[in-house]
Structures are given as structure tokens and as C-alpha cells.
Amino acid sequence: MKQKVIKYQSDLFNQEVTIKVDDSLNMLKGKILAHNKLIATNKALKKLSNSPAVQL
Numbered sequence: 475m476k477q478k479v480i481k482y483q484s485d486l487f488n489q490e491v492t493i494k495v496d497d498s499l500n501m502l503k504g505k506i507l508a509h510n511k512l513i514a515t516n517k518a519l520k521k522l523s524n525s526p527a528v529q530l
Contacts, residue, residue, distance in 0.1 A: 476497040484491045 478495045478497060480493040480495065482491055483489075
């Protein structure tokens with residue numbers, strides 16, 4: 475596994491911050507499956523809530 479190391483000076487805590495990013499996570503870039511599933515779920519829920527069979 476390759477890791478990208480990012481270091482910067484924090485203004486908030488006045489210390490150096492080190493972030494390690496795994497390159498294998500970059501394969502997920504551009505894949506927004508969860509977002510599309512959320513949109514589809516919201517559409518289905520709107521249809522259910524607007525149907526006359528459902529009374530709250």
C-alpha cells in the first residue's frame with residue numbers, strides 16, 4: 475500500500491499536523507453510488523407518502 479503524507483502547520487493548535495492518505499482510496503473517486511441510491515430512495519418515499527392508502 476502506498477500512502478501519501480501531507481504535513482502542514484496548524485494555526486489553531488500551533489503544531490505540525492501529519493495526514494496519511496492511502497492511494498487505494500483514490501479508486502473510489504468519481505463513484506457516487508450512495509448519492510444515487512439516496513435520490514432513488516427519496517423518490518420512492520415521496521410516492522409512498524402521497525399515496526391514498528397511507529394515512530398518518
